[in-house]
Amino acid sequence: MKLATLKDGTRDGRLIVVKRDNSAYALATNVALTLQAALDDWGVREPQLRALAAQLEAGTVQSRPLDVGALLAPLPRAYEWLDGSAYLNHVLLVRKARGAEPPATLKTDPLVYQGGSGEFLAPTADIPLADEAWGLDFESEVCVVLGDTPQGTKAEQAGEHIRLLMICNDVSLRNLIPDELAKGFGFVQSKPATAFGPFALTPDELEPAWREGRVHLRMRSILNGELVGDTDAGPEMHFSFHELIQHLCKTRGFTAGTVLGSGTVSNADRARGISCLAERRMIETIEEGKPRTPFMKPGDTIDIEMLNAEGQSLFGRISQKVVKR
Known part of the structure; x- marks a missing residue:
């Protein structure tokens, strides 16, 4: 699983899941708003993030092209x-x-x-x-x-x-x-x-x-x-x-x-x-x-x-x- 943080004008940004080939991402804010929030409750959030990552790889969840310049x-x-x-x-x-x-x-x-x-x-x-x-x-x-x-x-x-x-x-x-x-x-x-x-x-x-x-x-x-x-x-x-x-x-x-x-x-x-x-x-x-x-x-x-x-x-x-x- 590959995670990143998207700029959104705040200090801590928004958590996203990234496709293995680095080409696209899906917002993960329905699981955890930030990476720190996910880490704080990892036992619950990790399986949910992995499920989202699997959907991203399968093309069954909304995704957007990834621009590394838009990341924190x-x-x-x-x-x-x-x-x-x-x-x-x-x-x-x-x-x-x-x-x-x-x-x-x-x-x-x-x-x-x-x-x-x-x-x-x-x-x-x-x-x-x-x-x-x-x-x-x-x-x-x-x-x-x-x-x-x-x-x-x-x-x-x-x-x-x-x-x-x-x-x-x-x-x-x-x-x-x-x-x-x-x-x-x-x-x-x-x-x-x-x-x-x-x-x-x-x-x-x-x-x-x-x-x-x-x-x-x-x-x-x-x-x-x-x-x-x-x-x-x-x-x-x-x-x-x-x-x-x-x-x-x-x-x-x-x-x-x-x-x-x-x-x-x-x-x-x-x-x-x-x-x-x-x-x-x-x-x-x-x-x-x-x-x-x-x-x-x-x-x-x-x-x-x-x-x-x-x-x-x-x-x-x-x-x-x-x-x-």
Whole structure:
């Protein structure tokens, strides 16, 4: 089942069900007005939404052509947004770029931060940038949306609480990060609003690529029209979503609608390319002594998507342009 949120002039939009080929949609407001409302009562609403999705595929319900530009993020805002750093290759490279040592618990204790979730960017929304010196970077990631997840949830139980999968561009301001982290209190200014792909999918839509809490598909990152990354999101995700959820739930539970990111998809094989500019700059530093690739500036574009074996864009495409604020 594929869900999305249609713009309607309100903050939270209207819930729609999307056809598998991304061509059309049906309003789902007779089931739940918003995606958050559906998540709050998932046990009742999911079967109703699946029935509507089946009618849409069969052509037995009123549908309309889909325009991705008319969509908000699947969840335009959320109760919580947490982002891990589950790909150790990315952690090692970016830490080197900052001149910082990786933590001693790198392979045993996940890195996770909590970001702002009051406003998420639509998949085609511009990325505002007030100062190029801040070092704007994209980060291509996979995400899960949780149902109510109690404290003490173990990795073995975590899959029961994953409702939906998405992709995102976790925008970063790289040159603000070192000073913030030096305070010992985490990101704030260096993490502006995150953008999400058009569609949220139930995990069964990805099978067999969804297994053991990982998405075994390629993440494509296209910068200014050039394919710069075709990274494999599965094998090198050191901490699965199941393990990340266990980590989060050690001391508290999480409410339905919580969004959890994987961190930048990253592969040790450099032929796979990059999912953020910081990695390319670090590789240039290693090979050439200094970075030569600039961070993003007004006028630059970034497109992010994930294709299935048939070449279909599963989550739709994030397609953004940097604009001067």
